[in-house]
Amino acid sequence: MTLTRSDALPEAATACHVLTVTVQDGGHALTRISATLNNLSVRSLSYRASDAGGLAVCEIVVPVADSPRAQAKLLRCVDIVGLTAYPAPGFAAGLV
Secondary structure, three states: OOOOHHHHOOOOOOOEEEEEEEEEOOOOHHHHHHHHOOOOOOOEEEEEOOOOOOEEEEEEEEEHHHHHHHHHHHHOOOOEEEEEEEEOHHHHOOOO
16 A cells, blocks of 8 residues: 555644636636646645536635645646635634
């Protein structure tokens, strides 16, 4: 059995950022986002697809240390229309 970083280390109360990404929902946006963030520590990810195939919203929670890199990688994605970042209140206080 191989241990990954998340298996080997206990969860610590880490300050996090929520990245809210608006994407052009073409059917593969979620796949591209998950592949882009594959080697970063993603604490939470939610994706709300649009009914008519228009714009979708993806909320991603990452540690503050990974936030600048995650933002830079996401902004290079073809489907990304907009990106905002703000502190995640529950994660910053270690309430998760």
